[in-house]
Amino acid sequence: MTQTEWGKPALLGGQPIVEAPLPIVRPLLPPLAAIQERLDAAMQSGQLTNGGRHVQALEAQLAAYFAVAHVVAVNNATIGLLLLLRALAADGEVILPSFTYAASAHAVVWAGLRPVFVDILPDTYTLDPAAVARAITPRTAAIMGVHIYGHPCEIDDLQEVADHHGIPLIFDAAHAMGSRYRQQRVGGFGLAEVFSFHATKIFPVGEGSVIATSDTQLAQKLRLLRVFGSPPGEENTLLPGLNGKMQEFNALIGLENLKNIDRYVTQRRALVDQMRAEIAHLPGLHFQTQRPHVYSNYQNLSLLVDAGAFGLSRDALFVALRADNVHTRRYFHPPVHRHDAYAGSEHAHLPVTDRVADTVLCLPIYSQMQAQEAHALCLTLRRLHAFAPAVRERLRAEGAAGSAGGC
Template identity: 40%
Template sequence: MGRPTVGDRKRFLERLNGALDRQWLTNGGPLVHEFEDRVAEVAGTRHCVATSNATMALHLLYMATGLSGEVIMPAMTYVATAHAARALGLTPVFCDVDPDTGCIDPRRAEEAVTARTSGIVGVHLWGRPSAIDDLGKVAERHGLRLLFDAAHALGCSYRGRPVGGFGAAEVFSFHATKVVNSFEGGAVVTDDGDLAERLRSLRSFGFGPDGTSQRVGINAKMSEAAAAMGLTSLEAFEETRRHNRVNLDHYAAGLAGVDGVEVVTYDAAQNPNCQYVVIRVDEAVTGIHRDLLMRVLKEENITTQRYFSPACHQVEPYRTERPVVLPHTERLAEQVLALPTGPTVATADIHRVCEVLRCAVGAGPQVTERFRGCEETA
């Protein structure tokens, strides 16, 4: 899947040594504050609250906005979107996605509203923005909080505005796999000053400015070491974005004309970070299932991921507690495969991946029969 975007290692070590010299390693040090300022600048928001990871950022945001009862969200997302709500005693209510974008379908979201619904969480899948305006109208009609899981969407935009300033707040991820990483990390960005203050309190045990507990909080602070990595990786962001765009173009060219394999594309007007190269594999056309194709690639030492499969409503505890059928989500989850990309993936690597894919798809039925025979023998 490629390697983390590290950036200038010398600059990272300078920052880390500075933290060691100051002996200020956590609890809101200067590097964290600088990282928050830089992320807020990218997001076009007044506030950024950095956290230990994006799951904690979601958890804090659900707490800070006072969500209760049911929260509507797409099932086509990483389980953290749902788990962060479930851990607070909330009920994730999954609705179907737009079959073209993979993002939450506002019509299906509105159909899921009940008297117990308190909020809607949109997910910018693979960095492609949700139908933000339509979701806003649904939330307004029903008096609901609108939040966004923007884990994939740093630096992207929607109708000329940076992702980050929509809804009550949005959450970014800075996990090592992301286009900007802080080893592990996350952040909530918002224009709401009162919400930002609650978030800062909640991430530090519920303490107020005077250092005493004002509410029930948790420990979700970002360390200075993580911020040093985040700042250094962020400095390489635009270069990484350009490299990712070139990678995507090479994949699109290399897989052009392969029936049943579609490379997911991005709208240039949305300023995509192209963090993910995702293909959709239609077994009815290729004669080979996505999972088997993934196995063939693995045997060639090519690592891929199913982003996101199975979908959230297909895993525990959700499939048992609240069974639901989501046709578009299930079809998409059955087909998607993320291919290697990032600054360490070269053009020659992409050509090899495409060559293996074309060969496997071209021999689809024979490959399927071969692996079935191996499984029966085993």
């Protein structure tokens, strides 16, 4: 294709190839009719929360799905992580990546523990097991891996480090519903895994989360902690718990999602295959490496942008894509150790984290995305590459996109 056939990028006065704005996520929810009857019955009975039958059904079905003994449903993954950490340790340090969403670290702090940020692997952006081993001290209370964008961590290596030191390994699996590691579903690894069912996730219920574990004592403690620390039918509290309960409405949506999750993962993987093939020839755009033993759900589709090779920096591409109706996200930039909230936090030099955070861009991806939408997105990227010098010049003139002019 020539530049004339494409027309100019919108930033230079052309028409967007993507006709209607492409959001970064689009939750795929069941039709109301699918849950209407059960929702009506729940509302008539007055049982909207407090471990109702639909929450219990979701827990049972997910325990079978993950092949674990226990699933504890809670109201969001931040609370799930907080309760889990609280159940594991009264004080100490938690080793985790800084390349994650702030909630991973916030949960550590709210649990009364101290985050210790370590670096990630340069190809998968997940916790570097060697860096974890170096960060262990007598104060280490837990290791928390994050399955970034749905790509599972190097679980075996992390487990080996954890076992060697006798430290619990847990996973922030907020992104990883439906992902697999060595053919086994994420959910059954480490001591426990915490999923997010937030509206932006592949398994959206509004607000919601589950903790999966096969440790019976831990599950019992978590069940107590999510209901103020009060055993069923008692006014007395055994622990200073929180209100971490999932509502029936959210559980009903979850029960419907569960019928389709594996299909949604397959659809996303097909879209990513298509996009990889369509932009494979473009220089300077690098996909997250998919290790051969993992099966990612592609909760997020990320690119690292090499400004020199592509012709536009990540920030310039972000601005230019926006003009072309493609919404992207610099996710996770800045990395958590550079947030004001973590000024003075403990971390070594994190060069890989800094480099990935400075160049990463997440593209729109959702389970119901059409092949034509993915194609239009790829054409937009190809056109921006073809017009990169002019786009750079325009951004420089406008003083936009920070370093856009300098690439």
